[in-house]
Amino acid sequence: MSKLVTKITDRDVDFSQWYTDVCKEADLVSYSSVKGSMIIRPYGYAIWENIQKILDQEFKKTGHENVQMPMFIPESLLNVEKEHVKGFAPEVAWVTHGGEEKLEERMCVRPTSEVLFCEHYKNIIHSYRDLPKLYNQWCTIVRWEKTTRPFLRSREIMWQEGHTMHKTSEEAKAETLRMLKIYENFQRNILALPVLVGRKTEKEKFAGAEETYTLEAMMYDGVALQNGTSHYFGDHFAKAFGIQFLDEDNTLKTPYQTSWGVTTRMIGGIIMTHGDNHGLVLPPKIAPIKVIFIPIGTDERVLSTIEKIASNLKEEITYKIDDSDKSPGFKFAAAEVKGIPIRVEVGLRDLEKEEVVLVRRDTLEKKSIKISQVQEEIEKMLEQIQQDMYNRALKRRDEMIYDVKDYETLKDYAKNKPGFMKINWCGNMACEDQIKEETGLKSRCIIENEEATGPCIVCGQKATKRIYVGKQY
Amino acid sequence: MSKLVTKITDRDVDFSQWYTDVCKEADLVSYSSVKGSMIIRPYGYAIWENIQKILDQEFKKTGHENVQMPMFIPESLLNVEKEHVKGFAPEVAWVTHGGEEKLEERMCVRPTSEVLFCEHYKNIIHSYRDLPKLYNQWCTIVRWEKTTRPFLRSREIMWQEGHTMHKTSEEAKAETLRMLKIYENFQRNILALPVLVGRKTEKEKFAGAEETYTLEAMMYDGVALQNGTSHYFGDHFAKAFGIQFLDEDNTLKTPYQTSWGVTTRMIGGIIMTHGDNHGLVLPPKIAPIKVIFIPIGTDERVLSTIEKIASNLKEEITYKIDDSDKSPGFKFAAAEVKGIPIRVEVGLRDLEKEEVVLVRRDTLEKKSIKISQVQEEIEKMLEQIQQDMYNRALKRRDEMIYDVKDYETLKDYAKNKPGFMKINWCGNMACEDQIKEETGLKSRCIIENEEATGPCIVCGQKATKRIYVGKQY
Numbered sequence: 028m029s030k031l032v033t034k035i036t037d038r039d040v041d042f043s044q045w046y047t048d049v050c051k052e053a054d055l056v057s058y059s060s061v062k063g064s065m066i067i068r069p070y071g072y073a074i075w076e077n078i079q080k081i082l083d084q085e086f087k088k089t090g091h092e093n094v095q096m097p098m099f100i101p102e103s104l105l106n107v108e109k110e111h112v113k114g115f116a117p118e119v120a121w122v123t124h125g126g127e128e129k130l131e132e133r134m135c136v137r138p139t140s141e142v143l144f145c146e147h148y149k150n151i152i153h154s155y156r157d158l159p160k161l162y163n164q165w166c167t168i169v170r171w172e173k174t175t176r177p178f179l180r181s182r183e184i185m186w187q188e189g190h191t192m193h194k195t196s197e198e199a200k201a202e203t204l205r206m207l208k209i210y211e212n213f214q215r216n217i218l219a220l221p222v223l224v225g226r227k228t229e230k231e232k233f234a235g236a237e238e239t240y241t242l243e244a245m246m247y248d249g250v251a252l253q254n255g256t257s258h259y260f261g262d263h264f265a266k267a268f269g270i271q272f273l274d275e276d277n278t279l280k281t282p283y284q285t286s287w288g289v290t291t292r293m294i295g296g297i298i299m300t301h302g303d304n305h306g307l308v309l310p311p312k313i314a315p316i317k318v319i320f321i322p323i324g325t326d327e328r329v330l331s332t333i334e335k336i337a338s339n340l341k342e343e344i345t346y347k348i349d350d351s352d353k354s355p356g357f358k359f360a361a362a363e364v365k366g367i368p369i370r371v372e373v374g375l376r377d378l379e380k381e382e383v384v385l386v387r388r389d390t391l392e393k394k395s396i397k398i399s400q401v402q403e404e405i406e407k408m409l410e411q412i413q414q415d416m417y418n419r420a421l422k423r424r425d426e427m428i429y430d431v432k433d434y435e436t437l438k439d440y441a442k443n444k445p446g447f448m449k450i451n452w453c454g455n456m457a458c459e460d461q462i463k464e465e466t467g468l469k470s471r472c473i474i475e476n477e478e479a480t481g482p483c484i485v486c487g488q489k490a491t492k493r494i495y496v497g498k499q500y
Numbered sequence: 501m502s503k504l505v506t507k508i509t510d511r512d513v514d515f516s517q518w519y520t521d522v523c524k525e526a527d528l529v530s531y532s533s534v535k536g537s538m539i540i541r542p543y544g545y546a547i548w549e550n551i552q553k554i555l556d557q558e559f560k561k562t563g564h565e566n567v568q569m570p571m572f573i574p575e576s577l578l579n580v581e582k583e584h585v586k587g588f589a590p591e592v593a594w595v596t597h598g599g600e601e602k603l604e605e606r607m608c609v610r611p612t613s614e615v616l617f618c619e620h621y622k623n624i625i626h627s628y629r630d631l632p633k634l635y636n637q638w639c640t641i642v643r644w645e646k647t648t649r650p651f652l653r654s655r656e657i658m659w660q661e662g663h664t665m666h667k668t669s670e671e672a673k674a675e676t677l678r679m680l681k682i683y684e685n686f687q688r689n690i691l692a693l694p695v696l697v698g699r700k701t702e703k704e705k706f707a708g709a710e711e712t713y714t715l716e717a718m719m720y721d722g723v724a725l726q727n728g729t730s731h732y733f734g735d736h737f738a739k740a741f742g743i744q745f746l747d748e749d750n751t752l753k754t755p756y757q758t759s760w761g762v763t764t765r766m767i768g769g770i771i772m773t774h775g776d777n778h779g780l781v782l783p784p785k786i787a788p789i790k791v792i793f794i795p796i797g798t799d800e801r802v803l804s805t806i807e808k809i810a811s812n813l814k815e816e817i818t819y820k821i822d823d824s825d826k827s828p829g830f831k832f833a834a835a836e837v838k839g840i841p842i843r844v845e846v847g848l849r850d851l852e853k854e855e856v857v858l859v860r861r862d863t864l865e866k867k868s869i870k871i872s873q874v875q876e877e878i879e880k881m882l883e884q885i886q887q888d889m890y891n892r893a894l895k896r897r898d899e900m901i902y903d904v905k906d907y908e909t910l911k912d913y914a915k916n917k918p919g920f921m922k923i924n925w926c927g928n929m930a931c932e933d934q935i936k937e938e939t940g941l942k943s944r945c946i947i948e949n950e951e952a953t954g955p956c957i958v959c960g961q962k963a964t965k966r967i968y969v970g971k972q973y
Contacts, residue, residue, distance in 0.1 A: 057620060057623060057624070059569070059570055059616065059619055059620060060574055060576075060577055060619060061570035061572050061573070061574060061577075061607070061616075064570035064571070064572060065570070066567065066568070066569055066570065066616075066620055067567060067568040068567055069565035069566065069567055069635070072565075072566050072567050072568055073565075073566070075568075076566065092542035092545075092546075093542065093545050093546070093549065094539065094540060094541055094542055094545050095539070095540040095545055095548075095658065096532070096539055097532055097534035097537035097538070097539065097656060098537070098609075098640055098642070098656055099534050099537065099593075099656075100534070101533055101534060103533075104533055104534075116599075117599045117600065118598075118599050119598075119599065120572075120595045120597070120598050121595065121596060121597040121598075122593045122594065122595050122596075122609070123594060123595075123596045123597065124593070124594040124596065125591075125592075125593050125594075125644035125655075126589075126590045126591050126592065126644045127590065134534070136571075136595070136609070143532065143534075143539075146532055146533060147530060147532060147539055150530060151530070162542070166640075167571055167639075167640070169571075171598035171599045182598075183570060183571055183572075185568065
């Protein structure tokens with residue numbers, strides 16, 4: 028195929044460099060003098076806009092309302108919930124001066140907004156009539172990471188954070204799982220990412236949460252990407268903040284809380300799951316441009332045919348016509364590196380046969396199609412690509428999940444077999460720590476619907492759980 | 501009318517308190533322990549979402565692309581353009597620590613992003629083929645204001661900032677005016693705000709700009725609200741950043757630049773232009789809820805009639821049915837304080853006559869309408885409200901613009917007549933300063949299509965310009 032314009036490292040030679048190359052060559056991001064932050068360029072931002080639009084509809088359909096909290100958190104407010112501050116204080120950016128003046132109390136840029144929502148909820152929740160409160164916020168947060176990579180780990184993160192309050196713990200738990208399901212469906216059906224969904228261990232859960240649920244995607248290199256979380260807080264924060272409501276039975280009660288979030292990291296997940304040596308491969312449902320038309324030659328009949336086909340496409344099938352003065356080969360490569368799902372090549376020779384050529388980005392297969400059938404074929408092909416991308420990723424992921432029974436094999440696989448290992452575990456954090464230390468594998472999530480099949484892989488004591496372990500981004 | 505739930509100060513007794521009351525009682529904002537920042541609550545945020553949606557479509561229609569720049573600016577980067585840093589350095593928030601570590605170079609939270617865009621443009625603009633670059637960003641900026649008021653002056657400001665680069669100064673100037681026009685049309689047609697549009701004086705223009713155009717709205721109390729600006733930068737920033745492109749004639753040239761922005765301040769403008777003693781009054785085109793249905797009594801026929809009417813409304817006519825267990829009087833007042841354009845009251849007595857009652861929020865007029873005609877009437881009434889609100893605001897504003905010929909009258913009016921004064925001016929900053937110092941009036945904008953009608957109102961020398969002066973928020 029065409030590799031005229033791209034300087035993309037081979038994916039199997041240096042996956043990390045391949046990733047950086049794709050981010051850059053597909054015009055997704057750029058760098059600046061602001062260390063650890065990225066510039067999201069128009070093409071990358073258009074993907075994020077599509078993500079926002081679809082998820083925001085889902086949130087609104089389920090009764091959530093968008094709000095906007097301050098971006099700063101005074102130090103004393105961050106300190107209210109002890110587990111939480113311990114988790115976040117080491118990685119926040121501190122504002123100490125406003126203009127020339129030193130602040131009386133320093134403030135961090137929000138690393139997450141639990142404490143801001145709790146302070147607000149204390150002001151607006153008084154009666155059972157005020158519940159549930161189902162709020163969401165689209166914003167940027169800051170975590171002072173030492174090593175950063177575009178989309179995967181950045182000092183500034185664009186995300187949404189849902190924060191909800193409920194009358195009962197049952198209702199809050201149901202909300203935690205409801206939002207997890209919305210994320211799961213979104214990632215499977217729209218991003219074509221086969222995610223493992225489960226509960227985090229004590230060690231890995233969110234600072235301050237009672238339970239954390241996670242969506243774990245596996246990248247092409249077998250490394251895990253935690254691609255979203257949903258937390259059940261119980262009443263920890265509510266108690267720390269003194270939030271209470273008068274219930275129907277006329278007694279004061281403490282409400283139960285959740286939070287849940289996904290970030291631009293999902294774009295990293297798309298790149299590292301679907302991309303190939305030609306660049307990005309975008310699932311049609313999230314692609315900003317679903318079809319690109321490339322004229323072969325400059326004959327008027329070619330351009331008018333393209334315009335006729337394009338203008339008859341359904342509105343949701345966004346397209347671009349590349350009528351720039353570059354060569355067709357250059358245009359093919361440019362469309363490939365950007366991962367546009369379908370390329371339509373139109374030349375005079377095709378027109379004589381009343382045909383055009385459709386090229387699938389995911390497989391690079393070419394197909395000649397009668398012009399009279401092209402709209403229908405494009406619709407069908409987009410659906411097929413979406414489905415095939417998911418199935419291909421699922422198959423690859425499943426082939427890289429290993430049921431490992433003994434610790435020596437685990438150590439060997441950790442070195443030699445990229446992927447996730449399913450293991451039996453006693454539930455003791457010491458064993459989890461030992462695995463982490465000796466193999467670099469971290470627990471991904473508890474496999475909720477499987478019983479242990481043998482003793483703990485580390486200590487040999489009775490196992491109570493099956494878990495996935497794996498390396499992570 | 502109904503004033504059961506609201507505790508709103510009389511607008512003519514204490515306008516400032518009235519404003520604060522409306523912001524709070526209409527559930528637009530709330531406060532937190534983060535001084536100078538506000539919480540934008542769901543109803544307030546829904547207005548902002550509507551603003552964003554409509555403006556973003558306009559930007560995209562005119563070829564602009566959204567991007568996301570870092571939120572931090574290293575001090576050395578802020579310092580590159582001298583006028584610019586002088587204007588902004590005194591009012592930025594400085595981040596000095598990341599986690600436990602002191603930063604090698606402190607960074608401010610962006611007060612505006614010219615320098616970030618310029619640094620990026622230097623990297624991506626090389627050839628005439630790369631121009632124009634038409635970028636926009638929706639984000640939050642920070643300016644460390646001493647005194648703050650919700651929407652009007654806040655330490656954190658949600659806004660959009662367009663930043664564009666062009667081959668020629670003519671093209672950049674045309675862009676400056678094109679975006680000004682988009683703002684003007686939006687504010688007139690959607691927000692029903694009669695804005696004065698013109699160029700700022702040297703004294704009042706944006707730090708670093710060659711020309712600043714402004715949209716000046718007049719609030720109910722006669723005080724000006726600068727409600728958006730569009731700047732032509734010439735090549736100042738481009739030169740300071742060393743941005744150059746190879747033109748078609750094979751010579752290196754410096755591009756020309758614009759920036760333009762509007763903020764959540766526009767919501768303050770809506771409140772203070774249209775609001776009354778019952779609370780907020782929203783122009784239908786920006787109202788999150790355009791129609792509220794209030795059942796009188798709990799008879800099943802009442803509710804089923806409401807549902808039938810509501811479900812037959814056009815999709816863009818967003819509505820709410822208030823079937824809570826509050827009294828109708830309470831619900832009327834609640835709908836009024838939120839400024840919902842049309843209230844539909846449905847009771848059994850009306851149903852017997854096959855009628856419902858429509859109440860316009862802007863005039864509080866009631867009208868009985870046959871059920872068969874209600875959808876049509878609602879559509880007509882929404883249009884009428886939108887038009888009437890604009891015309892009413894325009895008339896009031898025009899009545900508060902005074903043509904003032906001598907300085908003594910200007911001083912008198914500054915004390916006794918709220919509004920804008922049209923004056924003749926020599927163009928000298930000293931006279932502008934003197935007016936500001938002695939009367940508190942600041943120049944709003946130059947009246948581009950009017951010749952001076954006499955000597956400068958201050959120094960008596962030849963006047964070269966007509967300008968508006970007025971107090972400002």
